[in-house]
Amino acid sequence: MVEIRLSDMAVGGKGKATRVEGTGALRRRMMDMGIVRGAEIEMVRDAPLGDPVEFLLKGYNLTLRREEATNVWLELEG
Amino acid sequence: MSEVLGEDPEVILAERRYDAIARIMESAVRKEEGKWTFTDMLDHVFLHRALGIPLFLVLLWAVFQFTFAFSEPFMVMVEVFFGWLGGLAAAGIANPQLASFVADGLCGGVGSVLVFVPPIFMLFLALAILEDSGYLSRAAFVMDRVMYKLGLHGRSFIPMISGFGCNIPAIMATRSIESEKDRMITILVNPLISCGARLPVYVLIGGALFGAAAGTAVFSMYVLGIALAILMALIFRKTLFKGKPAPFVLELPHYMVPTAKTAILHMWERGKLFLIRAGTIIFVVVVLLWFLSVYPWAATNGGEIIENSYVAGLGKAIQPIFAPFGWDWMTSVAIIFGFLAKEVVVATYAMLLGTGEEAVGDTLVSMGLFTPLTGYAFMAFVLIYVPCVATIGAIWRETNSWKWPVFTMVYLTVLAFVVSGLIIGIGRLLGYT
Numbered sequence: 421m422v423e424i425r426l427s428d429m430a431v432g433g434k435g436k437a438t439r440v441e442g443t444g445a446l447r448r449r450m451m452d453m454g455i456v457r458g459a460e461i462e463m464v465r466d467a468p469l470g471d472p473v474e475f476l477l478k479g480y481n482l483t484l485r486r487e488e489a490t491n492v493w494l495e496l497e498g
Numbered sequence: 499m500s501e502v503l504g505e506d507p508e509v510i511l512a513e514r515r516y517d518a519i520a521r522i523m524e525s526a527v528r529k530e531e532g533k534w535t536f537t538d539m540l541d542h543v544f545l546h547r548a549l550g551i552p553l554f555l556v557l558l559w560a561v562f563q564f565t566f567a568f569s570e571p572f573m574v575m576v577e578v579f580f581g582w583l584g585g586l587a588a589a590g591i592a593n594p595q596l597a598s599f600v601a602d603g604l605c606g607g608v609g610s611v612l613v614f615v616p617p618i619f620m621l622f623l624a625l626a627i628l629e630d631s632g633y634l635s636r637a638a639f640v641m642d643r644v645m646y647k648l649g650l651h652g653r654s655f656i657p658m659i660s661g662f663g664c665n666i667p668a669i670m671a672t673r674s675i676e677s678e679k680d681r682m683i684t685i686l687v688n689p690l691i692s693c694g695a696r697l698p699v700y701v702l703i704g705g706a707l708f709g710a711a712a713g714t715a716v717f718s719m720y721v722l723g724i725a726l727a728i729l730m731a732l733i734f735r736k737t738l739f740k741g742k743p744a745p746f747v748l749e750l751p752h753y754m755v756p757t758a759k760t761a762i763l764h765m766w767e768r769g770k771l772f773l774i775r776a777g778t779i780i781f782v783v784v785v786l787l788w789f790l791s792v793y794p795w796a797a798t799n800g801g802e803i804i805e806n807s808y809v810a811g812l813g814k815a816i817q818p819i820f821a822p823f824g825w826d827w828m829t830s831v832a833i834i835f836g837f838l839a840k841e842v843v844v845a846t847y848a849m850l851l852g853t854g855e856e857a858v859g860d861t862l863v864s865m866g867l868f869t870p871l872t873g874y875a876f877m878a879f880v881l882i883y884v885p886c887v888a889t890i891g892a893i894w895r896e897t898n899s900w901k902w903p904v905f906t907m908v909y910l911t912v913l914a915f916v917v918s919g920l921i922i923g924i925g926r927l928l929g930y931t
Contacts, residue, residue, distance in 0.1 A: 440509070446745045451512035453747055459516065468550035469643035472652075472746050478516075481541075481750040483639050485646070488745050 426484075426492035427473070429463040435494035436460055442491040454478045455492055537632075537752045544633065550640050557633070558659060561624040565663055566694070569616035576616065580609025594800050603788035608781065614666060614888060617694075619769045621660060621667040626764035630756035634674070635748055642746055648728050649735035651680040651743045658684065658727070661691030662720075665885055669892040670768055677744030683734045685893060686906055689885035690727040692720050695840045699880045702844050706859030707873040715874065719881050726882065726913065783887045787838055804849050809834055823879075823922055824872040833879070839886045871925040875918040883914035 423438060437459045440447055454477055455461070464474040464481065472485045544553055584605035591597035628634045634656070642652030650658075653675045660668035669688050675681040696719070704715040735741075790809040792798055797806040804810055813831030820830050828850045835846040847858045851865070862868055868876060884890070884907045894903040 446747070448508055448512075449745065449747050451509065453749070454516055456509070456513045456516045458513070465545060466547070467545070467639050467643060468547050469640075471643045471646075472639060472748075474545070474639070474750065478519075481537075483635075483746065483748045483750060485642065485746040488747060 421495045423493050423495050425490050426461065426463075426475070426494060427486040427489035429461075429494075429496075431463055431465055434460065434462045434497045436497065437492055437494045439493050440491055441493070446488065447491065450484075450488070450492070453482055454480075455482075460497075461492075461494060535752070540753050541636070541750070544636055545640065554637055554640050557628070557637075558656075561621070561628065564624050565617055565620040569620040572616035573613050576613045577609060580605045580612070584609075595795060598792055598800060599788070602792065603785050606788070608784070614664060615769070615773065617664050618667045618670075619765055621663060621671075622765040622768045623761060625656065625660075625671060626761040627756045629674075629764070630754065630761055632751045632753040635750050638746075638748060639750065646743055646746075649732050649743060650683060651675060651677060652746060652748075654680060654684040657688065658691060661688045661693060663694055665689050665691065665693045665889045666892045667768075669889065669896055672896065673768070679739040679741060680743050682897070682902070683731050683739055685896060686734060686902070686909075687727040687730045689889055689906065689910060690723050690730065690882065692723040692881055693840070695886065696881055698841045699836075699843045700877055702847070702859050703862070703868065703873045703877050706863050707868060707870045715877070719877055722878060722917075723881055726917070730909075730913070784838065787835065791835075804831075823875055823918055824869065825876060826867060828867065829876060833883065836880060837884055837887055839888070840880060843880060869931050871922065871930040875921040875925075878921055879914045879918045881914075882917055883911050885910065 424435070426435075426437075429435065437455055437457055439457065440450055440455055442450075459477055462476040464476050466473055467483075472483045473489060474481055474483045475489075476482075543549060546553075584601035587605060588597045588601040591600060625634070628637070637656060638652035640652075641655040645652050645654050654672070656674070657668045657671040660671055665688050668691070669685050672681045672684045672688075675684060697716070700716040700719050701712075704712040708715045735743075787809070790812065791804055791807050792800065793808055794806070798804065799806075810827070810831055813834060814827040816834075817825070817827040817830045820833075828847065831850060832843045832846040836843045844858060847862065851858060851861045862873075890903045890907065893906055894900065897903070
């Protein structure tokens, strides 16, 4: 299985989260927002200036800076 | 616990929670796969790579048009009403000192503060509508990149831009910024964004001194303000509020049609804070300035000859500080009154020169009060130095301490002296006088 960082995912790409790196408040915040192991995440679009990035997960739209998204690893689907 | 579970308890907790949610979702919610929702369609346009930013700017422009076009007639009404009330009081009260206090101190002073109520409420209404519709989060998403480069957060953009209208609602609008550090920086640099009240001063001085280049001179003040705001934000980020802007983890909610009730409620909740403040601290300062400008009563002939008043004495006393800039005592009095509200600078010159406000510019030139260089430095000084008393009040209320308003006054005054000094110094090096 190929594992990539969420920040490297292309628009339209889908994957299942395998782990969330990082520490403290940011990691907790991301997990509170539903980025947990096994969560399906789809990359929706970049912001007009390339950052932050919008994802679809658990039926809602979440935005993260690329910097935050590097903490999330996932395995690609399809 | 981590060792037993082989993983951080928090992680296990979050995972189990979402497992439970997923099981409930499966049995309870029917999904319509691949169907475009209303929100998807709108986001396709509002967050479009090429259209996203232009649309954001158009919406922003609409917010300001709405705010200032709608509030202007109300502002005139407030001014006229308090002018009428003051005239009524002056005519109806026999004791001249009491009449002056009620007319100029109370009515004039309260009027000069309440005149800000219409734009404040209108801006809050416009922002409430944007927020309730779900667009405000998108605005943060679109602008975060730019703000992040400046050491700020995407959510800082709207308060910063609002400062061009009026710094008071702008500072109050920083409540949407979650991180305390990001919010503090946004509050502290906000007074550098040139508000509408400073424009009359630029127009007066620029128009009198720069002729055809007046527009450029005025515009350069706005650019200077933005440049200084960026510079100070970077400095504060490196010193007082070390660290990076808060992480950007933001949900984009579904778009919704805002309801009038919640929008008006939001507007009122935020706007009433200004009203409370206007009734307390701002009011005290306003009355104090009235006192200083009409006393000693006999010498000023009941507030007629401002040159003999305490405030003129104060102006003359502090004038030596401004002597290196080539400004006389009238300018230092204007600077003192500018604390009330920056546009009062124009009215102060009118009072001191004994001319109508429309003739002030020509009189300033014919009396040789300013050269283009000293006048330009004065425009910069008015942009930067201590913001109006209502803005200081807003900073006091929003930061809940006396420390930050005092800090703001000090740092802005120092910055004003530095920038005006640089303008004069560089100008003289280039051979201007």
